[in-house]
Amino acid sequence: MAQKEGTSKKRRREPVNVDTKLVEIYEDLTSENDEIRLKAAQALVSQFTADKKPADDEQIRKTLQRLFRGLCSSRKAARIGFSIALTEVLAQVFSAEALALRGGSSEITVPGVLGIWEGVSNASGSESGQEQRDHHFGRLFGAEAIIKSGILFSPKSLIPEWTKVLELVFELAKKKPWVREECGWIIYRAIYDLSAQKADTQVVEVALEKLCSGDLTRTPEGVAIWVAAKDCFPGIGFPGKVWKHDDPLDSKERTQLAKVMKESSTSESSGEAEGGAKVSGVWNSKLHFAWDAVVKTLSSVPTKEASKIKASSNRLSFSDFWAEVVDNGLFASASSEERKYWGFLLFIKVLNEHNLQLASLVFTKNLVRCLTNQLAVEDRYLHRMAVKATKAIQARVSKEPEFAAASVKGLMGSAGSINFDQVTKTKTVEKIVSEANVEALNQILPLFEQLIASPGTSESKAAASSRQVLAGLLLSMVRSRVSASDAADQASEAALERVLVIFARFAYFTSEEKKGGVQPPLTQQTQELFRSRINSCLNSIIAAQKHATTLPYAIVRKIRDAAKSEEYGKFIIAMDDVLKESVKGAFKALKKLSSMDKKTGTTGVDAFKLLYSMTILQVYNGDADAVSMLDELDFCYAKIFGDKKSKTGEETSEASDALVEILLSFASKPSQLFRRMSEQVFAVFAPNVTATGLESLISILEAKEGLAGQQEMFDQQDDQAGEDEDEDEDMIDADEEDSDVEIINPEDNSASEASSSGGEASEEEEEEDEEDAAEIAAFEAKLASALGTHRADQDLKEDDSGSDSDADMNDDEMEAVDTQLAKVFQARRDALSKKKDKKDAKETMVNFKNRVLDLLEIYVKKCHSSLLALDLILPLLRLTRRSTVKQVSNKANAVLREYTKLCKGSSVPGLGSENLESVWSLLRDIHGEAMHSGPLVHGSGCSQASLLVVKVLVAHDKETVRGVVDVYGETRKAQLLSRKCHVQPSFFTDWNNWCVSASKQMKN
Structure with a gap:
């Protein structure tokens, strides 16, 4: 039993030595973190450096096998990490120091390395599709690592081994077209590296021979490799009968070059390009590196003239290349959307990376037409790419504003369209010219x-x-x-x-x-x-x-x-002799003004130059009032800039008054231009404005906001009629920003004004509604009377049993009815026309009052310490209360508030004894105005104005405060006893606050 139990025990496994550190290194090489991968590669490479104990052949072989196998892995970032490590390990293993330490008996040779690479990356055919792809990529990355390591070219070029690498790379490129671009890129970069290392020219010759033997010459990769060899090694022997003059960029090869670069040929339908190379069956959304290689080569000769510097050179100029290969190739009308996509990528690349001279040549006819078409409709396949292209243009212009000229010429010139922005529904050209x-x-x-x-x-x-x-x-x-x-x-x-x-x-x-x-x-x-x-x-x-x-x-x-x-x-403007003389005199005055020395202290020169210039421009625009304005300007000019010895104060005042009238003429026009011009000129001459000139401004504020006020201001007659002018609807500018005409709607905020103005505006609207209803009722009554009918909702008051409603009218009766109808409709048209005139008149007056308020705001800023400015208080208060347009009411209050704000301390207007009674009268009038019902801003305005006048009186004589208290006391009595007094409570609150602060100063 014991014997049986002993024989049934499992044999104990021998312990295996596992280098956990090395396992971690290989694990970290697959990391997606760049920093971790680089540290792992550094740790691995450090084991093979010359300062370390030289590794034995077995260790090197195992490391190389492990690294080559790692290149065949699709795990995370394994190919990148293992490729970096393999390149550096090969460089260290085959360095001169490492070879010397290992001696000549080492079995690790370059052919041996190539054997490991070929064996590990060979796809036997029994693997799955994904495994085969992994092996193909392993071969590709392995070739790149071997070439970059330099073991094939240092210390001497190993032609057989280099040939072996080329054969395997080109074999893979021909067998698997979907990796052909990557294979070509490896050899293309190798040629530039060899040029930098001044390698043996035989290396490049071998590369070209293998390129031809692999039937890859007439491919984008073949063109790039050939161009690189031509530029870096111009003296080598190129294979014959491939390209004319041994150059794919020769002018005689433009047609073939266009076919090759866009990967098309007569045999494309069968899947093979001319010469046997298969056309890639998978479209790549990235631009092929061959385009960049060709553009880079041609960028040094962007024009035909530059291309003729060397007599032996017959290369295409960049402009010819772009026209033939890109514009007539990628952007041809029959070209596919995918190739046009490449074209946009190349267009953006040139804009972003090349000089202005080159970038200015890419706006060709087919390209701009395709750009326009794709931008115009959002659903089109290449719309997003077209948007990216326009953004690239704008970005280049923002970076280098001088590029705006080439962009505008390209988009709007012979290749583009004047209406580019309108067709594409963008503001591309507008943004470009704005940054030029x-x-x-x-x-x-x-x-x-x-x-x-x-x-x-x-x-x-x-x-x-x-x-x-x-x-x-x-x-x-x-x-x-x-x-x-x-x-x-x-x-x-x-x-x-x-x-x-x-x-x-x-x-x-x-x-x-x-x-x-x-x-x-x-x-x-x-x-x-x-x-x-x-x-x-x-x-x-x-x-x-x-x-x-x-x-x-x-x-x-x-x-x-x-x-x-x-x-x-x-000249299209007809001018009679009188007008010509007026204009001629104006130009003489302008010439004298331009010659005046500004250092002499003469003020208003620039303002008068502007006035004269704008008035002359109005003459050229056919303004009938401009002629009289020129005469008035001449009068002002003579009085202001004439002989100072003979000039009197009265003449200067007359000139100032006339100038105010001229500025009002400009301000009355619904134009931002004339508003700004009148404001600039008025700001210069505001200190010279007299009481008469100020009264001209005040009279406009007190005019009615309607037809009566317009007739009063502009001397219009009731029987004046405007002439209808035909307007071409297509010429009406829908963009209000392109016009300097200001449009003010006097009906804005009318609803909100009604609640804050004591119901005056709402009552006016109700009256207008009642008037409209009465007009409609009268019209319907007249129409019913003429037709002998009645409204459906009204009952007949007369017995119509004796009338025959079906009886026909004779000709005389029909004619009488027509006459009556004509009169009824004519009366209706007249009523509507009158209503429109009223509305237009109100808009005109509202605009005029706004402009005058702008001028008065300038006046109070310039002349707030003048006693004359006090004359503005009552008109501004009345306008705040009476105006039915909230905008005007608020603006008037804002001017008054600005005035009272500026009059502080020493800025309070000085008062003389001769003006004392008029200021007292003004204070009482302000209190009388405060008793009227009005909006809230009116009450606050009255309070501020009253306190301002109080400050003026007290600054003149502290004893006047006794009379001020009496005035406020009378207003308080009226508030308590009179039903007609609507003074607001804040009126007395502000007065009390002022008394508290003023009492401290008066007692000192």
Whole structure:
């Protein structure tokens, strides 16, 4: 029994020595973390360095076998980690020091290494598909490691072993087309490495021979390898009868090169390219490295002229290569979407990586057409790639603004379309021109001028649309340039002037059909659009206060000179002798103003230059009021800049009053340009404004916001009728940003105003609604009377049993009915027209009051310490209370608040004894105004205004505070006893707070 039990025991396994550290190293080589992989490779390689004890052959063999096997693994990042380690281990094992230490008896040789590599990476055919793929990749990475390690070329070139490696790599490339690009990349990079090491030229010759014997010459990989050899080793012997002049980039090979690079041939359908190489059956979304190799080679000769420097060279220029191989190849109309995708990748690559000269050549016809088509529709296959391409263009322009010229020429020139942004529904060109620098603008502007003159179409409507697009882009240039950091320099000013001159040429002149003429002719609407764009440009220039006086003068002077010389054709503005004399006198004044020395202390020179220039421009635009404005300007100019010895204070006051009227004429126009211009000029002459001039401003604030107020302000008659003008709907600019016309809706916020203004606005709206209902009822009654009918919801009051409703009317009765109907509908049209006139008048008056308030805001900032400014208080308070437009009411209150805010301490207006009674009267009037019902801002405004006047009185004499207390006491009595007094509680709260703070100062 014991014997049986003893024999049944298992034999104990012998202990195996496992190097756990080495296992960890191999494990870490598969890590997806770069840092861990590199540390593991370093640890492994350190075991074979020369300063260590030389490893025996068995250890080296096991390590190499383990590393080669690791290359065949698809686990994590094994191929990358093992490839790095293998390259360095081979370099250490076959270094001169290591070979010397091992002696000549070592069995580890280069042929032995190749044997291990070939044996481990050989796919027998019995494996699964994935295992075979892993072995193929193992062979590929093994070849790369062997080549990079340098064991085949140092200390001497081992031609048989190199040949063996080439055969195995090219065999794999031909057998498995899906790894052919990677195989070609290994040899391509090896040639450049050999060139850097100054290796034996025989090595490269062998590589070319194996390339040809493998039927891989006419493939993208073959082209790249051949080009690399041609550039790095031009003196070697190339295989004959492959490429003309032994160069795939020879000009005579362009057709064949195009087929090879896009991987197409006559035998493509059978799966084999010309010469026997299989065409890759799997499309790769990445751009083939051969494209980069060819572009890199040709980048040094981007033009035809440069390519002829060497007489022996017959290579393609870059432009010819791009046109033939890329534009007519990848972007051909019959080309597949996949090849166009490659084309976009190459386009983006050139934009991102190559110089401006090269990048400017890639905007070719087929490419731009494909880009336009793909951008236009989001559902298209290559839409995202097209978007990436446009972003690449914009990024290059942002980085190098001078590239804007080439981009605009490419997208809008002969290869592109003027309406590129409109067709693609993007703002690509607009963004490009907005970032262009002065150098780029100087190239873009002649192109735009040429395109406006000849848009490339004979159809008038299409030409007008294209010209409108170009006008918008020119305006974008101006707006971006005036905000640029270098906008104040002379080059920038010259570019801006060039834009204005282009606008002026097509806005004011008509050229005959001759060389350099405009074809098709400009329509009236287009010329009006250009004139509007001039105003928009000047609006941006004046707003930025850069070249605000020089450019308006320059443009009107250019228009005058061109009208005389007929440089651009016939001047379209008809001017009689009187108008010509007025304009001539204005230019004389402008010339004198320009010659004035600013150091003499004369103020207002720039302001008057701007006024004269803008008024002359209004004359050229056909404004009937501009002539009288010129005469008034001459009067102001003579009084302000005339002989100082003979100039009296009264004449200066008259000039100041006339200037205010002129500025009001400009401010009344619904235009940002004239608003900004009037504000700039007014800011200069605000200290010179007299009581009469201030009264002109106040009278506008007190005018009614309706037809009556408009007639009062502009001297209009009831029987005036406007003429209808036909407008081309296609020329209406939908982009409000491109126009300097300000549109104000007086009905905005009317609902909210009703609750805060004591119900005045709501009552007015109710009255308007009742009036509308009454008009409709009257119209329906007249219509029913003419037709002899009644509304369906009304009962007949008369017995119609005796009438025959079916009886037919005779001709006389029908004619009478027609006459009655005509009168009824005419009355209805008149009523609607009158209602529209009322609405338009209200908008005009609201706009005018807003502009005047802008001027008054400037006045209180400049002249708040003047006693004259006190005259503004009551008009502003009344406007705050009476206006039915909340915007106007709030703006009036804001001006008053700004005024009272500025009048602090020593800034309080000084008061003389002769003005004392008028200030007391003003205080009482303010208190009377505070008793009226109004919005909340009106009450606060009255309180602030009252305290301001109190400060003026107390600053004059502390004893006046007794009278002030009496005034406040009377107001308090009215609050308690009168039903008509609606003073707000805050009125007295503010007074009490002021008394507390003022009492401390008065007692000191």
